[in-house]
Amino acid sequence: MIATESLSKRFPRVTALDRLSVDIGAGVTGLVGANGAGKSTLIKILLGLSPATEGRAEVLGLDVATKGAAIRERVGYMPEHDCLPPDVSATEFVVHMARMSGLPPTAARERTADTLRHVGLYEERYRPIGGYSTGMKQRVKLAQALVHDPQLVFLDEPTNGLDPVGRDEMLGLIRRVHTDFGISVLVTSHLLGELERTCDHVVVIDGGKLLRSSSTTDFTQTTTTLAIEVTDSDGHPDGTRAVREELHARGVDTHAEAGGLPGAGHILLLTAEGDATYDLVRDVVADLGLGLVRMEQRRHHISEVFSSDEQRKEAVGHGG
């Protein structure tokens, strides 16, 4: 769907993109980076709206340097900032955008009704946009990006300014843009956690450079940390402690899982060193006459990709 090769964009004082080479396939892809990482700059280059300083890029097989208009016919774009006229209704605005992208009047009206229904704005479609909440405005922006039935949409920080419920609704809508309409999505966010749930693939950029590009499942692959939880018994009223002491006596150290959740202290974490560790835990629990409630490998979170760098860590959770 998208391919860039050593793509750079230099402004007089800052290099926004630095020799970025990445391939993005069909599906829902997250583009993650702290504020200023170069996400919006990349989208503008991919739409043919801003020339690259160096390197090349293709979208749907079309060169961004020469085929910008053809790309914009096939690609929808939801910009980051508020760009909606307050005194027209969602219907008027989205019909206008549909007409701008070449749809005849009847088709424009029909597609507008369909997309406004999809984004959950059907009831309010004749009200002026000026009276809409932030979440409703974001959904109008999403509708205008979808109205001409593009093959691909670029969504720039679609969850910006939304409360947690609004974020979840928007992420659900984005997922359905792909599952219901078969439209591929490139969605940017500075919040790593939300892309973990929504995207098939995640591209991480920092300072205009590619940090990582892989499927979401690779990001969340298993770690070597083993979590175990055991029952108590009459002989061992604190089964967790008994297991901990017995494992220690056999040369394996554990620590209790920290966290405010009830029962978190009953989960022991240890480093697994192959099947031998599993066998040892099973034997210890059996020898003590306890029940094994769980024994599982922990998984990574996407946010751990950033955990080595304080500056990036700060970006997690900030508005952009």
Ligand SMILES: Nc1ncnc2c1ncn2[C@@H]1O[C@H](COP(=O)(O)OP(=O)(O)OP(=O)(O)O)[C@@H](O)[C@H]1O
């Ligand atoms: N027109 C411009 N002129 C000069 N510098 C620019 C211009 N556009 C972007 N930049 C700079 O390029 C860098 C990347 O900006 P960009 O907007 O692409 O980041 P971003 O990842 O989208 O972050 P945000 O979510 O905050 O917009 C920033 O340092 C920004 O200040």
